[in-house]
Amino acid sequence: MDPDRVLDGLDPEQLEAARALRGPVCILAGAGTGKTRAITHRIAHAVASGVATEQQILAVTFTVRAAGEMRGRLRALGAPRVQARTFHSAALRQLSFFWPQVIGGPLPTLIDSKIQVVARAAHSCALQPDRAGLRDLAGEIEWAKVTQTRPADYESAIAKAGRTPPMPAHDVARVFEAYEDIRRDRNLLDFESMLELTAAMLAEHQQIADRVRDQYRYFVVDEFQDVNPLQKLLLDAWLGDRDDVCVVGDPSQTIYSFNGATPGYLTGFSAAYPHATVVRLVRDYRSTPQVVRVANLALKSAPGTAAQRLELVAQRPDGPEPTYTEYDDEPAEATSVARKIAALIDSGTPAREIAVLFRTNSQAAAYEQALADAGVAFAVRGATRFFERAEIKQAVHTLRGARQGAADDPLAATVHHILAPLGLTPEPPEGRQARERWESLAALAQLAEDVAAARPGATMDDFVAELDARVATEHAPEFEGVTLASLHSAKGLEWDAVFLAGLTEGMLPIVYAETDDQVEEERRLFYVGVTRAREYLAMSWSLARSPGGRKTRKPSRFLDGLRPASPSLASSRRDRKQAKVVRCRICGNTLIEAAERKLSRCLDCPADYDEALLERLKAWRRATAEEQKVPAYVVFTDATLQAVAEHVPGSVSQLSRISGVGAVKLERYGEAVLALCAGRDPGPGDPADGSDEGEPDDR
Structure with a gap:
């Protein structure tokens, strides 16, 4: 060489x-x-x-x-x-090699998650934290171990570090000590002990x-x-x-x-x-000068010496100016972001090159609903690496075992058949966790289709070899959809277009960032989010959680000096459009959640929909999704179909009033949905011109 x-x-x-x-x-x-x-x-x-x-x-x-x-x-x-x-x-490689020489006996069992052991330790201390509490305890034990803090020193260590424990410090110390006792007694090894x-x-x-x-x-x-x-x-x-x-x-x-x-x-x-x-x-090859300028300004007011900061110098051609948009409430913000994403996709930006980033995972739900309503496929990126997910481990194991007796059918069809019993249904289930599992399996199925397209005649052996290579390098298959991710899980990644959403005080910086050091870490998190964007960067915030709520929120302090001192209210108002207050048509309560607003009733209020019509709508959706090769929720979500079955619209005008049925979906699917509502099989010739002759005034 x-x-x-x-x-x-x-x-x-x-x-x-x-x-x-x-x-x-x-x-x-x-x-x-x-x-x-x-x-x-x-x-x-x-x-x-x-x-x-x-x-x-x-x-x-x-x-x-x-x-x-x-x-x-x-x-x-x-x-x-x-x-x-x-x-x-x-x-682990070194410890495993020298274990017989240094200690002898069986090598300890490596545990991927502390939760179960922490639960036993808490129970032994007469404590019963919930699942979230157990996660917090596990995180606190990890912090103690990586900082070389022993159980006996934990209380003084967190006082010195200015750290707030998830429960009284002496209880955390007791659980920590019990955890270590259980781990040693059962010959278990966690990552820190390794x-x-x-x-x-x-x-x-x-x-x-x-x-x-x-x-x-x-x-x-x-x-x-x-x-x-x-x-x-x-x-x-x-x-x-x-x-x-x-x-x-x-x-x-x-x-x-x-x-x-x-x-x-x-x-x-x-x-x-x-x-x-x-x-x-300092030469930035990723982002446009406009994005780099925001990144540099984001850190300019940070305390500390300038020598510790890197002033990036953009190397790419100019791109669009980053945008700053204020909304009246969260649903309006999510709806607008979804609409902008749909426009980007229509103009040629691949969905996989777009991301919506937020501070906490709890913010994802509004964007999942808004993107589904806009007919945009998406994938939620979590902290768990793709090939470490339980469903993917099971799927890879099953695929490896199935290659021996695999038929000579086309590769993609064979993989779909093998994954079907594991949960790869024709359409995704409702519920975030169930849908994440489905998306993982769908990504494997899509990989099989990609391998077959790239190598005609590829066999199951070829596919498993591709899988093994990806497992070794943690090269997860791509899902053709918009990425929804927390700022922490986005580190190390990049996209053509990035939407930083929910940029309000109390969210970024997060409300429990109390010390100067904690606030500055939040600023660095914002910087990481900005620098994920190659070309298009959109930042937004909302003044209230729900439509009609008090507009008491303030935009994040990290936007100071970045956004115009007095934002152009004309353009801001053009985009932000306040979502109207929607009340339950049965009990009259104000509706906040997207699914409730779509149905015009509380989820626990009695439904009055045509069950047979709902089944016909779902069957049509399944066939349409298969034909278009998209997830079923991209056609319509379950909540939208249920709303259709409850309202039974008789015209385009009535159908368009249902949340989740926008102009694009009206044009694509309006004829078929109205035909089904009228008791006819969807087919050519159904009117879609919106004629409202004879329509009663039901306003």
């Missing part, structure tokens, strides 16, 4: 980083500046120059997906044997430390701003007294301090290693 050819195509700062072959090296890399490109070329250059062999290099990052991407790039650069792993993967045991093994057994340090002599650590004290302890154990380490990160993207991460190791790297080489990557 020619060392100079490895450096082809790098910009001056990336080139400086790639040529800094000996550590310590600190690469401060802003969003979209090509940090993965810089560090993989640096590694390949080190191998080509003879500075290190592939087997001596350990590149560490935080996600399986990022590690897989790094391995793929290194293979393309001629360095396929470099170890690119997560902290946990590298630690790192701790590996670091302890290296500290206490010099012979093992020498073997590991002889194996790995050249270290690269990505996303260094997210390192917590426990991970730093393990890294120091790997390094020993050496300093051949390259760290990469961006202090402005530290958003996991609540989990124990600290940017201090990155910002303090030059103090720890006064002879370190420091390179700053």
Whole structure:
């Protein structure tokens, strides 16, 4: 491999980083500046120059997906044997190898989730927290463990950290201690204990430390701003007294301090290693100058020294100006965002290149409903990685087992048939969790169709091989739909168009961000959201939760200095359109939830719909969705069909008054729906011109 050819195509700062072959090296890399490109070329250059062999290099990052991407790039650069792993993967590999020598006996069972063990521990302490409380307790135990806090020291540690516990601190400490007792008694290993045991093994057994340090002599650590004290302890154990380490990160993207991460190791790297080489990557290749300007301004008023912030320099051509829109209430905001997304898709932007980002997962429901009403497919991105979801593990296992006896039918049809018993129905079920499971299975089915299209004649063996490769690199299949995601789960991703929604005080910054440090972490979260956008960035907020509610909300302080001092009320009002107050036609109460407003009644008020008509509508929807190859909710949601069955419209005018039946859906499906309501089979010739002759005035 020619060392100079490895450096082809790098910009001056990336080139400086790639040529800094000996550590310590600190690469401060802003969003979209090509940090993965810089560090993989640096590694390949080190191998080509003879500075290190592939087997001596350990590149560490935080996600399986990022590690897989790094391995793929290194293979393309001629360095396929470099170890690119997560902290946990590298630690587990070493701990498993040396376990018989150090401890002996069976290796502990690794637990993916603490919830069940935490529940047993809480029960043993005569505490009965609910599911949310158990999650909070598990998170608090994780924080304590990564910060090397013992149960006996927990109360004083959180007081020093200014941390608010999910329950009285002494109760958390009791549950923490009981959790550790249960874990040890049952020979269980959590992720934090895995790192701790590996670091302890290296500290206490010099012979093992020498073997590991002889194996790995050249270290690269990505996303260094997210390192917590426990991970730093393990890294120091790997390094020993050496300093051949390259760290990469961006202090402005530290958003996991609540989990124990600290940017201090990155910002303090030059103090720890006064002879370190420091390179700053500031050329932003991801976003337009308009988006980059917002990103830079978002951090300008943040406290701290300017030396710790990276002023991004846009490299792309101009794009549209970011927009700022105020709405009267949340339903109006969600409806408008969905309408804008539909317009973007109609103008040629792929749905998979659009995202709606928000601070908390609870905000997703309004956008799910609004997008479904607009006929736009979507997928909710959660914290669980795709191939770690229970339904996907089960599906992959089933597909692997089915390849032996697979018939010679077309690949896509075979995969659909195999996944059907697992929940891949022709149309998605109602309910968020059920629909997320369905979407996961639908993504696998779509992958089978993509493989068959790319490789005609592909077999189940080919498909399973593709799956295995994706599992290894955490390369999830794409779902052709708009992404709905929290700001935390969006980190590391990017889209052509990003809608940052719900930007109000109390939501961003979140209401429980009380200290200056906590508020600044919220500001960095906003910065991460802004820098996910390549071209189109829309920011919005609403003054009230529900139509007719008190307009007491204020736009996020992070918008100060970004949006016009006095927003153009003409354009803002044009977009924001207050949703009218809707009352239950049975009990008269004000309706807030989207499904209730669609039905014009409370969900628990008695329904008066034609059940036979509803079944005919659902059967028609299923056939239409199959024909158009879209999820059934993209045609109409269950709530919309139920509203149709309750109102039984007799004309286009009456049908258009039903929430969820917009102009596009009226044009596409109006004839068929009206035919079904009239007791006829849908077919050609049904009027769609909206003639209202003889229609009673039912206003």
